[in-house]
Amino acid sequence: MWSFSNPVNIQFGEGVLSRLPELLDGQNYALLTYDEPWFSALADQVISQCGVPVAVLNQIVPNPDIKDLLPLCQQLSEMPVQPDVLVAIGGGSVIDTAKVVAAAGEDFDRVYQLLTQGKGREELVCTPIIAVPTTSGTGSEVTCWATVWDSAHERKYSLADPRLYPQVALCDPSLTHELPEFLTICTGLDALSHALESIWNKNNNPVSSTYAVDAARIILNVLPELAADLNNAALRSRMMEAALKAGLAFSNTKTSIAHNISYEVTLRRGTPHGIACSFTLPYVMRSVSGENSVCDQALKAIFGEDLAAGSDYLENWLKDLGIKVQPEDYQYDPADWQRLLTSALAGERGKNFIGQGEALLTSYAV
Ligand SMILES: NC(=O)c1ccc[n+]([C@@H]2O[C@H](COP(=O)([O-])OP(=O)(O)OC[C@H]3O[C@@H](n4cnc5c(N)ncnc54)[C@H](O)[C@@H]3O)[C@@H](O)[C@H]2O)c1
Ligand SMILES: [Fe+2]
DSSP, X not given: OOOOOOOOEEEESTTGGGGHHHHHXXXXXXXXXXXXXXXXXXXXXXXXXXXXOSEEEOOOOSSOBHHHHHHHHHHHHTSSXXXXXEEEEESHHHHHHHHHHHHXXXXXXXXXXXXXXXXXXXXXXXXXXXXXESSSSOOGGGOSEEEEEEGGGTEEEEEEOGGGSOSEEEEOGGGGTTOOHHHHHHHHHHHHHXXXXXXXXXXXXXXXXXXXXXXXXHHHHHHHHHHTOTTOHHHHHHHHHHHHHHHHXXXXXOOOHHHHHHHHHHHHHOOOHHHHTTTTHHHHHHHHTTSOHHHHXXXXXHHOSOHHHHHHHHHHHHHHTTOOOSGXXXXXXXXXXXXXXXXXXXXXXXXXXXXXXXXXXHHXXX
């Protein structure tokens, strides 16, 4: 028995952002984006078309951290009118921030209590969100969770609630045209990881698998081409479609061991999320191949019949994009790496892994 559900209204295509005024239909909105020139100009354009928002929350930095989220909610609390809807224009950090603000309303403590003590879910506000992704990576536009970092305590939390699925995802590939090469690669690798992680996952099902296989095949073909031809609008559109499909896949499965490994690497080494969650993929794939026929079938649909050759292909594909795949490249010696793998396997996402922990430890030991 299995089920699949995702309530997000997805609207996709070059220029689809122009539908925002119609979607808002005169409601009070708050606009969330980065405080960067390109995004400020985009915000001005949105405001001229949709009217003045009740607040512009633009103090958003990559990897939203508890220390940065509190002032945003405080800023909202000072507004005379609270928003009916939040419009998030940016990458995963902006959309995840919107989910935290949506859940907390003007009082960040609601979210803080839930994350740190597991208390007060019924207190969450859950203002509706319109998500406008400007990276092709996180899939946050179709998931109901937000990654919240606590760098001071070297912790990562996941805020998760079905009421936090965005109401609408406006996926406009033209918004990614200015994404530089390194961010294009990082975010594309995050999407690839979402696709593969939803396959070697205890929650995998036939629908998530269909999305995941399709997404992974597109990314393996398109990302190297796009990295060499950043102005190619057709490739930008394919990558946004792939990230969206990977998002749909893992919106029902969550991620798995590669993501659980990545959190410590990001917290301790500062490695960007997309690299931290993808440099282990060839080793994870080697360790899981042959373990489960459904998983094998999906991986063969992506990599061909010979999964050992497929794992080598994936490793070389990553290296060709400039990604280092050895733990030493991330300053982990063998003992420290085995410790990290063991603790990641016991983590929440690690427990979703369909493979054998021992096989993963061994794949690195040989
Ligand atoms: N909620 C989820 O399901 C989910 C899944 C994966 C990752 N995440 C989280 O998302 C965050 C990462 O998000 P991200 O990778 O999308 O990047 P991001 O939002 O952190 O942005 C990274 C940088 O990209 C720049 N940028 C974004 N769009 C741009 C554009 N169109 N043109 C030029 N520059 C642009 C931003 O200014 C920023 O400096 C992390 O915190 C990660 O943990 C969430
Ligand atoms: Fe991710």
